[in-house]
Amino acid sequence: MSQKIYRVIQWATGTVGSTALKYFIENPMIELVGVYVTNPEKVGKDAGDLSGLPATGVIATSDIEAIIAMDADCVLFAPLNMAATTLDHVCLLLESGKNVISPAGPFLPNKWFPDETAKVEAACRAGGSSYHGCGIHPGFAGDILPLTLTRLMNRIDCIEITEIIDKLRNPMIYTEIMGFGADPVELLANPRRSPETYKYFYSSMAMIVEGLGKEIEKVTVKFEVSKARNDIVHPHGVVKAGMVGGQHYEWTAWVEGAPLVIYHFYWQLGEDLDPLWEEGEARYRIRIKGDPPLECNLMGDEDADGRHPFLGLPWTGLVGCTVVPQVCDAAPGIVSHNDLGVVHPRGLVRRG
Ligand SMILES: NC(=O)c1ccc[n+]([C@@H]2O[C@H](COP(=O)([O-])OP(=O)(O)OC[C@H]3O[C@@H](n4cnc5c(N)ncnc54)[C@H](OP(=O)(O)O)[C@@H]3O)[C@@H](O)[C@H]2O)c1
The missing domain is CATH 3.30.360 (Dihydrodipicolinate Reductase; domain 2)
Structure with a gap:
């Protein structure tokens, strides 16, 4: 099995995003390279401070352009919701070549959301990247x-x-x-x-x-x-x-x-x-x-x-974190559970 370390950005640190941030800091197969926050009180804080963990050297920013310009394999995108502007951010990240995993629905591909599905597919093609919807439900317990x-x-x-x-x-x-x-x-x-x-x-x-x-x-x-x-x-x-x-x-x-x-x-x-x-x-x-x-x-x-x-809520973050390697390694496009097959999480077995 590959021992590749995946470079990851955490986008938003609410309940779901905080679980993911802690996972990325602690998991030895992940290198946290960026954190995007909206809350002005979190801007400038070390990711470790935001998670109750030792300092990481990764400083939270509200600068979207800087995040999009960063070199990373994957973004765990966990904003408040998937308003039109936030879907645009997903597409910019995908076009920049970063894979995106998000719980902020709609779950794609989805016949009721043809425009969103087409837009995300096009961004994946442009960036050679993949998009995966994650969550406990939708995303796990009901599928x-x-x-x-x-x-x-x-x-x-x-x-x-x-x-x-x-x-x-x-x-x-x-x-x-x-x-x-x-x-x-x-x-x-x-x-x-x-x-x-x-x-x-x-x-x-x-x-x-x-x-x-x-x-x-x-x-x-x-x-x-x-x-x-x-x-x-x-x-x-x-x-x-x-x-x-x-x-x-x-x-x-x-x-x-x-x-x-x-x-x-x-x-x-x-x-x-x-x-x-x-x-x-x-x-x-x-x-x-x-x-x-x-x-x-x-x-x-x-x-x-x-x-x-x-x-x-924590499960919604974790089910996205554990699939990072496979989404990064997948062929470009929207990837569903059917595309991913059996997922093999990495870096979970370690001393507490
Ligand atoms: N599929 C599922 O099973 C499932 C289950 C639960 C949640 N979800 C989805 O997961 C996402 C995150 O849920 P959550 O419980 O973590 O939410 P949350 O605790 O409300 O956190 C959302 C975070 O988004 C950022 N934010 C605040 N205002 C924003 C705005 N106007 N636009 C963009 N981002 C904003 C903030 O990040 P900072 O604090 O870092 O500034 C906030 O902490 C939601 O979209 C939710 O619908 C899906």
Whole structure:
């Protein structure tokens, strides 16, 4: 196996980006060469300071042109979102010859985003570089993991992938943005997550369906809410009794007239809810109905209190970091799990 050291830039150091930054500093097969930040308080700081690690000599910058001009093999691109201007940055990086791995969707290639797909492909061609979308979901729990599990089946009736997050135990800034605390009737009429959101996950659903030799006919969307039984105090405020304390989004990919792949998202503020669909332990659960039926739960190890933390955000960074060598070594273009095959992470086995 190649012992090549890959020169990497970390773009943005939010929750996902910070996990990646720590990985790149600590992994012996990686040389961190640049860090891009937007936050003025982070500009000029050593990457080690930003990660609680010893100094690295790599200083964080907000100078995009300097980052684009740098010599590097790969950029882990983890900005707030993939607004039009940020997609332009991805393309400039690709055109400069750097490979890009990003969790900031949409997942590509994606038939619902032909313009973005074409733009990124063109930039890859211009720079002789590769682009790979990474993440826990989309990116792992709803595509490569269940497709791998189908190897253990004789017959498949339906595959259900469920994301369960207790947002009380794993507070996120999205609590109010997502409509927790809203009036149930109002939220049902105006879901904060667009009914079109499934399109961002479409290539993940399609990977499973097409990997099984079928085509998606249509995707249907369902949304329901649960109510707080009593006032729920959370880090960003209070959800009053009777208001929205839980949300369930369901997207179903239909094949030959029947549901084949169903994505459930249960986001709950604790368990004092009516109804309580799922106990609040954070996890990704894959159930394959058929012969023999299968269940697989992906969760962080127990904390000291015996409960399981939600690791979706660090995993989103790590699943991008561990594929750096293979994306750098891939032929130019958008590379999906199908192109990468079995990934062999490097530099993980070492003394802590
Ligand atoms: N596929 C998946 O499973 C999955 C899961 C989770 C997240 N994600 C995606 O991963 C990305 C990073 O998520 P996160 O949780 O790390 O987000 P986050 O904690 O909010 O961090 C985003 C970072 O982006 C930078 N930033 C702030 N304002 C910006 C702006 N206007 N334009 C560009 N960048 C800006 C900041 O970097 P500095 O602090 O360095 O200045 C900020 O810390 C998001 O796009 C998210 O949607 C995907």
